[in-house]
Amino acid sequence: MTKSKFQMIYDELVGHIENGDLKANELLPSENELAESFKASRETIRKALKLLSEHGYIQKMQGKGSVVLDVTKINFPISGLVSFRELADKMGKRAKTDVVGLEEQLMTADMQEQFQMKEATNVWNVKRVREIDKERIILDKDYLLTSLVPGLTINICEKSLYAYIEQVLGLTISFAKKEITVERPTEEDKELLDLKEYDTIVVVKSHVYLDDATMFQYTESRHRPDKFRFVDFARRTR
Incomplete structure (x- = not known):
């Protein structure tokens, strides 16, 4: 053609x-x-x-x-709560999401600790690979309380979890606590991402809360290090 x-x-x-x-x-x-x-x-x-x-x-x-625009790196706000879909909308067809896992399961001991719950309860385990410019460069691993976020489907996860939570379920996402580390890639990272020669990966761990201070989500967002610039605005206080 x-x-x-x-x-x-x-x-x-x-x-x-x-x-x-x-x-x-x-x-x-x-x-x-x-x-x-x-x-x-x-x-x-x-x-x-x-x-x-x-x-x-x-x-x-x-x-x-x-x-x-700088197409070699993608700005990720550290302090803001921005979904990948909201960032991807600015990139049009350059960005794609592939849901590689969606299942409901009982919390592991590690998840119970992350959610600080005395008793284990069910969570969604969602794995999504983010592709930009035909390279798989982010692995998002999300765990969400099924009691607060029912009815997840692959279609919802491909589009936007936050749009579903806010616009369909009517919940208000308020704030997150984040931790950024640099780690060695796991076998899962090597399998699912196009890591090329990189032997480190940037991991952003987030505990995300609703407006009543209930934690509903724990996320590990695993980034190939060459493609991302984490940005923030800081003001000195006395």
Whole structure:
């Protein structure tokens, strides 16, 4: 199937961004300059730019033009509670979720300790591999109390757990306690992720609470180290 002109322009610009010819935080040439360079109409250029924006390669700035985004790393807020789906929405078709495990089980002793419960109860064990730019670079392992989060399905887990919890179940997710460590990859990490030559993995452990301070989720998010930048805003207090 022959590609349309705007798709060919999109592909060429993606190539320039991914190989560094067009650098992060630089402005793209103007629509007129691109139209002249590619011997195309401005409407064709606008379609290519729209696709670049939808797939997370550029950000359109009012009155300035289009700024190239850093596609080598993904910003993960440390203090915020942001779901992968909310981050993935900015990347369009570059991001994909594969649910590799979903089962209801009785808490293990370790899970009982994480949830600080005197008696074991049932939890969902959800495993999801996150793929970005056709590389499997995150393994999310979620444990959720089935008493608070009933009715999970693979379809829900592929889309967004938090959207289901907030919009369907009507619960309010309030805050999380997080711990970030650097560890050796497990055999499971090596099996499920494209680790390449990396012999370490960044692990973000989160205890997540509802607005009544009830812990409902424990998560281990395991990241290949080259693709992520963990960001925060800090203010000095006296």
